[in-house]
Amino acid sequence: MTDILASWPRPRLLHLNFSAGPVGDSVSRELTTLFAGTWRGLHGGAGYRYRDLAAEPVPLVGPAYVALGTRMERRGVVPPAEVTTLTENTAEEREWALTLPLISELRAADTVLIGVPMYNFTVPASMKAWIDRVSFPGAYLDPDTGESLLRDTRVVVVTARGGCYDPGAPREGLDFQIPYLRAYFGNLGVSEVDFVRADLTRAADIPALAGLQDLAARSLAAARKEVTTLATRDQAA
Numbered sequence: 001m002t003d004i005l006a007s008w009p010r011p012r013l014l015h016l017n018f019s020a021g022p023v024g025d026s027v028s029r030e031l032t033t034l035f036a037g038t039w040r041g042l043h044g045g046a047g048y049r050y051r052d053l054a055a056e057p058v059p060l061v062g063p064a065y066v067a068l069g070t071r072m073e074r075r076g077v078v079p080p081a082e083v084t085t086l087t088e089n090t091a092e093e094r095e096w097a098l099t100l101p102l103i104s105e106l107r108a109a110d111t112v113l114i115g116v117p118m119y120n121f122t123v124p125a126s127m128k129a130w131i132d133r134v135s136f137p138g139a140y141l142d143p144d145t146g147e148s149l150l151r152d153t154r155v156v157v158v159t160a161r162g163g164c165y166d167p168g169a170p171r172e173g174l175d176f177q178i179p180y181l182r183a184y185f186g187n188l189g190v191s192e193v194d195f196v197r198a199d200l201t202r203a204a205d206i207p208a209l210a211g212l213q214d215l216a217a218r219s220l221a222a223a224r225k226e227v228t229t230l231a232t233r234d235q236a237a
């Protein structure tokens with residue numbers, strides 16, 4: 001934890017991408033790149049960190065992760081630095097070595113920028129793997145107060161979806177992505193989560209959506225404007 005804080009000057013932007021699509025075609029990548037470029041124009045590059053978690057996904061959690069987490073839960077809130085001293089075998093050490101850097105950077109970031117497509121009505125498996133791993137018991141709780149250590153963290157979720165889930169659309173009610181992420185980050189104690197959506201991104205490819213290309217273009221233009229505004233507003237210090 002200390003190493004990460006020492007070598008990561010503020011303000012800190014942690015940028016994560018989860019699109020498995022080709023880099024040049026990915027709308028969520030384009031939009032988060034625009035956010036990051038705007039942010040770096042304002043704050044410089046020193047506080048910027050990037051992970052492509054589609055290209056390099058975190059491994060699924062395994063039995064040693066679950067055993068370690070369960071043991072920590074029985075002890076109450078154990079700070080991540082202490083968990084390191086409480087592993088009981090090499091499998092747990094390996095799991096924790098994979099997990100701790102991800103937790104540390106999430107705790108340390110001022111802003112977390114997430115590019116995430118909708119896959120099968122929810123988040124891609126690469127994002128669920130990251131969520132399962134970073135959600136280690138007690139990792140974001142202040143052991144003294146029980147308050148969330150992420151209460152001042154700003155999360156910006158930029159999502160691209162092939163279809164549309166607005167009220168009145170045929171797929172209204174099938175969005176298990178934004179409500180899920182809102183519940184997830186809310187439960188972690190994050191008080192500010194902004195969602196930016198580019199909808200109908202497949203309108204040019206899918207014949208049944210061809211008549212919706214104007215709507216798609218408008219959605220993308222609005223999303224570009226919104227990410228620029230959000231990045232400009234990000235003055236965390």
Ligand SMILES: Cc1cc2nc3c(=O)[nH]c(=O)nc-3n(C[C@H](O)[C@H](O)[C@H](O)COP(=O)(O)O)c2cc1C
Pocket residue numbers: 019020021022025026027028029116117118119120121122160161162163164201202
């Ligand atoms: C595996 C897979 C599953 C998808 N499932 C959905 C879906 O359930 N609903 C939807 O609206 N679009 C779906 N899409 C379309 C993507 O959401 C859309 O192409 C989006 O732009 C992908 O994000 P990206 O452009 O950042 O890669 C799916 C695409 C893939 C590759």
